[in-house]
Every structure is written in C-alpha cells, then in structure tokens.
Amino acid sequence: MSMRNVNQVISKMTPPVEEARRRSASDYRFGKVLGEGSFSTVYLAKDIHTSKEYAIKVLEKAHIIREKKTEYVMREKEVLRILGSSCPYFVRLYWTFQDPEHLYFVLTYAKNGELLKQIDKCGCFTIDCARYYTAEMVLALEYLHGKGIVHRDLKPENVLFDDNWHILITDFGSAKILKTDNTEKCDNDTLDKGDRKRRNSFVGTAQFVSPEMLSESSSSHASDLWALGCILYQMVSGMMPFRGRSEFLIFQKILNLEYEYPEGFDPQAKDLVQKLLVIAPNERLGAMDQTTYTSIRQHELFKDLNWDDLGPPPKIS
Ligand SMILES: Nc1ncnc2c1ncn2[C@@H]1O[C@H](COP(=O)(O)OP(=O)(O)OP(=O)(O)O)[C@@H](O)[C@H]1O
Numbered sequence: 553m554s555m556r557n558v559n560q561v562i563s564k565m566t567p568p569v570e571e572a573r574r575r576s577a578s579d580y581r582f583g584k585v586l587g588e589g590s591f592s593t594v595y596l597a598k599d600i601h602t603s604k605e606y607a608i609k610v611l612e613k614a615h616i617i618r619e620k621k622t623e624y625v626m627r628e629k630e631v632l633r634i635l636g637s638s639c640p641y642f643v644r645l646y647w648t649f650q651d652p653e654h655l656y657f658v659l660t661y662a663k664n665g666e667l668l669k670q671i672d673k674c675g676c677f678t679i680d681c682a683r684y685y686t687a688e689m690v691l692a693l694e695y696l697h698g699k700g701i702v703h704r705d706l707k708p709e710n711v712l713f714d715d716n717w718h719i720l721i722t723d724f725g726s727a728k729i730l731k732t733d734n735t736e737k738c739d740n741d742t743l744d745k746g747d748r749k750r751r752n753s754f755v756g757t758a759q760f761v762s763p764e765m766l767s768e769s770s771s772s773h774a775s776d777l778w779a780l781g782c783i784l785y786q787m788v789s790g791m792m793p794f795r796g797r798s799e800f801l802i803f804q805k806i807l808n809l810e811y812e813y814p815e816g817f818d819p820q821a822k823d824l825v826q827k828l829l830v831i832a833p834n835e836r837l838g839a840m841d842q843t844t845y846t847s848i849r850q851h852e853l854f855k856d857l858n859w860d861d862l863g864p865p866p867k868i869s
C-alpha cells in the first residue's frame with residue numbers, strides 16, 4: 553500500500569483534531585453578554601484557534617445546586633445531545649466543559665436574537681412572515697416530536713434567529729423526553745427530583761402553557777401545538793392571546809379558552825389558530841398525525857408553500 557493510501561486510511565480512522573480536542577474556557581475569547589437567564593449568563597465568544605463565533609452559556613454550580621436545578625441542567629444537555637446537528641432549526645450544542653465553579657455550554661450563536669424582539673420592533677408581522685416562520689416551526693416540531701421530545705416552553709423568547717434569519721429553537725431545560733406511550737404524566741411518581749413541583753405549579757411560561765399542563769400536569773407533543781397557536785396569534789396581532797394582570801387570571805382565561813381576535817386578523821391565520829387553541833389535546837390540528845404534521849401542512853394558510861423548500865425568509869416587516 554502506498555504512503556498516500558496509508559495516510560488516507562489513517563485520516564479516516566482519527567477524528568478531525570478540531571472536533572475531538574477537549575475544550576476549556578481558555579480556548580475562547582469571551583465578548584459581550586448576549587443575555588441572562590435565571591441561573592445562567594450567555595456570552596458571545598470566539599474560538600481562538602478557528603475564530604468561529606459561538607454563544608457560550610455559563611452556569612454557576614453553586615446557584616444550580618441552591619435552586620435544585622441540576623436535573624433541569626442535565627436534561628437540557630441530554631436533549632441537545634439527542635437533537636445533535638441534523639435539523640437546522642435548533643440551537644446546536646458543540647461542546648461542554650466545566651471548572652470548579654461553572655458549567656459551560658458552547659452553542660450556536662443566534663446572531664439575530666429573539667423572535668419576541670422582532671415582533672415588538674415591528675408591532676406585528678406581515679402574513680407572509682407569520683406564514684413562513686410558522687412553517688419553519690412546524691418542520692422543527694416534526695423533528696423534535698419525532699425524537700420523542702416535547703419542548704414544553706415554546707414561546708417567542710425561545711425562538712431565535714441565525715445570521716440568515718432562519719429560526720433556531722432554544723432553551724430545553726423544561727423539555728420532557730416522552731415515554732413510549734407518547735404522553736407524560738408529571739405526577740409525584742414520575743417527576744424528576746429536580747422537577748418536583750407543588751401540584752398547583754406548572755412547567756413553562758404562563759401565557760403559553762397548555763390547558764392540560766395546568767389541569768392535569770400532563771404534557772405531550774400536542775402541548776407544543778397549543779404554544780404554536782399562541783405564537784402564530786402573536787406574530788399576526790403583536791399580542792399574546794391570553795393576557796392578564798396575574799398568572800392566576802391568565803390560567804383562568806386559558807382553561808376557559810377566553811381570548812378574541814382583533815379587527816383585521818388574517819382570516820386564514822385565524823382559522824389555523826382556532827384549530828390549534830383547542831382544549832382537548834388530541835383534537836388540535838395535527839395532534840393525531842404521524843411523523844409529519846400533514847393536517848397542518850395542508851391548511852389553507854400554507855396553500856402556496858413548498859414544504860420541501862420554503863425558500864429564503866421574507867424580510868421581517
Ligand atoms: N444561542 C444563543 N445565541 C444568542 N443569544 C442567546 C443564545 N442562547 C441564549 N441567548 C440569549 O441569552 C438569554 C439567556 O438565555 P438562557 O438560555 O441562559 O436563559 P433563558 O432560558 O432565557 O432564561 P431561563 O433560564 O430563566 O429560562 C436569552 O434570553 C437569549 O436572548
């Protein structure tokens with residue numbers, strides 16, 4: 553075998569140095585703070601070897617332990633590991649490392665920030681933008697649910713934009729990896745230690761939490777379809793469907809399906825929202841579909857869309 557062939561064989565055996573090398577904070581130049589979470593700070597960082605930019609989420613161990621959030625952190629990491637890099641609509645986890653005080657997650661840098669900020673900036677989206685980004689979220693949920701994962705905290709703050717204005721869904725700390733029967737009861741027997749909650753508390757964010765998560769503490773893929781309906785409503789109107797001065801008042805409105813459509817709300821978007829904001833999880837559009845959300849894909853709102861190639865995103869306006 554020639555030297556060239558030997559090198560070819562060796563190069564196939566050893567992983568590329570870049571990917572395999574263990575990382576530490578000293579491999580990065582930390583820049584500005586991109587944002588803060590309950591027990592995390594996210595920095596823009598540059599890999600000193602490749603000059604590539606990442607978002608590095610830094611968590612303080614003492615704070616995680618004090619807040620009893622170890623399970624939450626381990627779950628976020630496990631979900632990001634399962635998601636890998638096959639679907640473009642999720643933030644990717646490249647590496648993790650730690651030091652005595654902190655945990656580090658090296659993530660895709662979502663250069664264009666949060667969907668929420670764009671909705672607030674424009675007041676509301678054109679129907680073309682709302683349609684396009686709802687379609688990207690449908691494709692993302694098909695992949696996520698196909699992996700047996702429910703996000704459970706889908707909201708415009710957790711939908712970020714990459715440098716080409718495609719979505720990157722993030723924040724999997726509240727996610728659940730479903731059992732084989734496709735539902736997940738959050739009762740005391742099955743709650744993870746770190747998730748153990750009082751019966752009347754919930755996982756997620758008040759305005760986007762589904763009725764079943766409030767009334768039965770149960771969640772399934774249909775819980776994310778409810779949140780999708782809430783996000784579509786907010787992109788088209790600029791407001792959340794369920795609003796109130798307290799979480800209790802918001803919960804009451806959700807459980808009573810108490811919301812209305814402002815004047816001029818796009819009729820096709822309204823029809824889809826009405827079919828997603830349904831109290832019974834299995835009666836939501838797509839809830840009974842298998843592998844792809846065919847019932848949603850076939851909705852009037854998407855009649856001119858090519859699901860195999862959505863094309864470039866329309867300019868947000
Ligand atoms: N990959 C990323 N790229 C760019 N900005 C990001 C990225 N991840 C998070 N951010 C920004 O950092 C902020 C904090 O994110 P982080 O995930 O640490 O906490 P959170 O999930 O927003 O809050 P909580 O932990 O309370 O749910 C976010 O609001 C977001 O604006």
Ligand SMILES: O=C(O)[C@@H]1CCC(=O)N(CCc2ccc(Cl)cc2)[C@H]1c1ccccc1Cl
Pocket residue numbers: 612613614616617622625626629648649650655656657
């Ligand atoms: O799951 C992993 O990849 C490793 C496994 C080995 C390990 O020690 N950790 C850290 C576990 C951990 C979680 C929470 C606290 Cl507060 C402290 C340590 C995990 C870890 C290391 C770096 C960054 C995140 C995580 Cl979860």
